[in-house]
Amino acid sequence: YLAGVRCAIRLISLQCSVVVERLNSSGQATKRQVIRKAAVLLGRNEFQEIILRVHNGKVTESYTLKEFQLFTRFAKDGKCTVKLLPENVQVLISDCPPHLLNIFLKTLSIKHQAWQTSKPMTDREKLKACLPRSFETISPLQQKDVQKANELRSKVNAPVLSKGLVVRTGNKMTGGPPGQQALHPSKKPTLSLPAARKLNKEQAAVLSAVLSGKNVFFTGSAGTGKSFLLKRIVGSLPPKSTYATASTGVAACHIGGTTLHNFAGIGSGSAPLEQCIELAQRPGVLQHWTSCRHLIIDEISMVEAQFFDKLEAIARCLRRSTEPFGGIHLIVCGDFLQLPPISKEKDKATFCFQSRSWRKCIHLNMELTEVRRQTDQSFISLLQAVRVGRVTEEVTAKLIKSAYHKIERDGILATRLCTHKDDVELTNDNKLQQLPGSVRVFEAVDSDPALVKTIDSQSPVSRLLQLKVGAQVMLTKNLDVQRGLVNGARGVVVDFQPGKLGLPRVRFLCGTTEALKPERWMFKAGGGLYLSRQQLPLKLAWAISIHKSQGMTLDCVEISLARVFERGQAYVALSRAKSLEGLRVMDFDPHVVRADPDVLHFYSKLRKERLLLQVSFWLYASFVLTVGPNVL
């Protein structure tokens, strides 16, 4: 993969599966060539035309990309199709790391548009030029390419471009970046370089370690970008054999994955191993275990040691392998100083790192240290102290003082983080009832209403959403990061649009007022089945539970810690806030802040060992710098 990544930025090469189809005049395939392991490369020939090369390990086929259609609707799943119009050939690409495919498609479409501004040679001119045949890999996308393409877009009013070259657009296809709808000539959006936010050096080092095939556990305090990085890792691995999971549904949703329990298919995992193995062999579940090559687990702190050991044993058994975890590539992440596993009995639940198989399974322990959620250094230091259970007088004083913070703005009230789930429902229901005006109910459209429980367990939005003007709400999806419309953004319903749908308009803390429309969430269920829910990306936000808030970034929070019952719970609650000003702690008592001594011991041991790791850490980092930062 490392080779793949390196190529992706330098050579624009993709490691994927390819099917090449020759079509007849009615669009049916007359010849089909399947290449399971292909390398797809973009380059230029002696006339500076763009060439698509498909290499199957032995032979290379080249296609000139002048008139073509791009089908990019499933680019997020690592699939796209390039249809060459004069040749009537289509190249179907699949199982490609989506992040790399995104760069590839954007490079292709922008370079192609930029090429059209440069007066392509006619056949006659080519003959006259008598140039020797050549192929050079295409250079990485640069601002000047984007500029050229945009100039062309502003000049040309029809999709028919210079010298009779046509970039065909249609319902599912586009000459523009992936995921975009067909380009209407008068509404062409301005192109830009891939907008993916860059990883910092530490995150890049972890990505490199993962791509080198190592089983990695990476940790870091709240807000160091663990989940952010996990999303990039998911996008850099082949989708067919990569399973993104997390210990809770909310956390799974953050990284676009499923719960670890759902992946495993062994219920709570409390049955004896033999029975669990049987459960895992059910149709639909077995396929997870056999097709998985890369298993990603977020919020590992909430996974119980026994459960982890069971998964490890099942993997070895079902994959008929003696290697740890049946040879599955593990990418595990979380912060053990946040919420621990939920203990079913009175005994304290054991952490994953205390499991028998942990040491065998994890090759590398890495730590992210740069906090991204908060920017104020003194608040970051306060949180670091709380994380390890060190509540100094200064920390106590600051948190007690925060009880007087006025954090309400523009009618947007603070969200109360509750230790107990029942309080959450009660608070939200009561507050909604107390508001004047009539209530509007928005019902979700589920792909499979019979599986509503499965959907509920993974969905960040409920099936029924009740709203009124004045309702305190929270956004549950990243709609527009640049404009601050991100998951967790707080707002208030200002009115409902006229018409049958009566969609709500919400004023957000960032200052934007936005009419919201239903969004769609996809969930992986057992047996490769996909479930979906369509609902407004909102939930009531007078209160949410600390357990549900794990992994979230929140604008303005009020916390009552009097009933904290769990180690790490106070830290999770406090570390959701972006700033001390946006936080109000009622009745702070230093005794509620508790860090688990086993975890502290584990981390201090790791830290000692990291003297060793530090070397490789920087080796990775320097390697990344030579690979080129764009890809990261």
Ligand SMILES: Nc1ncnc2c1ncn2[C@@H]1O[C@H](COP(=O)(O)OP(=O)(O)OP(=O)(O)O)[C@@H](O)[C@H]1O
């Ligand atoms: N490289 C980056 N560039 C821009 N923003 C980033 C980067 N890394 C993280 N962030 C932002 O920082 C915030 C915290 O990131 P994230 O939620 O991934 O942290 P986390 O370590 O998973 O926290 P927690 O332990 O609470 O789950 C998010 O808003 C995320 O978008």
Ligand SMILES: [Mg+2]
């Ligand atoms: Mg997280």
